[in-house]
Amino acid sequence: MIHKHQHYDLLGKVVLERVVFTPPLRLKEDMQSEACLLYSVKGSSSLYDTDQKHSLDSGKGALMKCGNYFNHWHINKDDAQNEAIAIHLYPDLIRYVYRDDLPEFLTAKGKHSGPSVLMLDGSQLLKPYIESLLLYFNNPEIVDEEVIVLKVKELLSLLYKINSNNVREMMHDLFNPNNFDFKKIISKNINEDLSIEELAHLCNLSLSSFKRKFKAVFDDSPASYIKNKRLEKAAQMLQVSQDRVSDICFDCGFASVDSFSKSFKQRYGSTPSDYRNQMLN
Structure with a gap:
């Protein structure tokens, strides 16, 4: 059961999203034209892509390139509610955010056959970013287009600064869906x-x-x-x-x-x- 669903939109699309809900909850994620960072503030889930199952736990994130996914949120031992944050990324949104002057770390370097999902386990860079988003969700009156633009740019910059070659490679490949058998x-x-x-x-x-x-x-x-x-x-x-x-x-x-x-x-x-x-x- 979903108790609270907040989202801030740009260009007519959901960009920043917060959901508070009681598990179990089974969700089909259709992301053929978008990428996403999904972060679990509270709760755990089994996240399926075309290749494997991933465990998403509290305080962890999943960077997902475009494609189809299935997410099964599990019941908590203490019967507590779950909370999740999603930042949705689209090619036209990124061009708009940077006014078509894309930074070097987002320019394409050719397709590769990397994973569809990268788990970001407890990154110290992500935690304060998510906390800042919660501040905006708790104070919607201060959110405008400028704030949304800044938070998207901040996220992309943070992701690239995570000490992982896999994350950096995926940043160049967010909108190239993997072929599957x-x-x-x-x-x-x-x-x-x-x-x-x-x-x-x-x-x-x-x-x-x-x-x-x-x-x-x-x-x-x-x-x-x-x-x-x-x-x-x-x-x-x-x-x-x-x-x-x-x-x-x-x-x-x-x-x-x-x-x-x-x-x-x-x-x-x-x-x-x-x-x-x-x-x-």
Whole structure:
């Protein structure tokens, strides 16, 4: 549930954004024409891109180049509300902010195949910047276009001063989406807690287009193929691992132990526990 949503816009687009909410919250992020810095003031999430899953915790940020993402914010142990700050970056916004006189650190140096997301773990440069944004969100009457322009320029300058070659390389490549392989996305995310709709989003496809492409590539429906692959992995883990059945269930991407046990018995003729005992004997 979202309790507070504030944003300051420029050129008709959301630039500075603050959200306070109660998790769990699952969000599809469509960023085909923008980049973003996402910062968790409070709370943790699993952030998925086309290549991998990232853990975003309190006091950490994620620099995301243009593309599609999925973000799952988790329930806090103390049942506290979450708070997140996002700074959205667009090519025309950056040109406007610098009046087309782009600094050298933003000029293109050619495409590269770097990651889609860079985690900025507790950077001491970012923390005071985020605190300054919170001051503006708590005092909206002092925010105008000049403030927004200054905060965008400040962020870009800070990012480039973070002691990381990866960050600097991404700064030259924020608006060049990575190419992805359909099979690779499915393979890397098949045991994650993602729905078919969420997988389609990561592939930047509508649900109907995703199902058609999936059938053409794997000669099976997404639901059938994914469930069978998850069951196969679970069966392997039951043979070689002493992990609890519930842990194996969630590690293989099933939402509940009951649904996992029912599907497993339909496939292998016995419950997961009985199957493990049979294999051991």
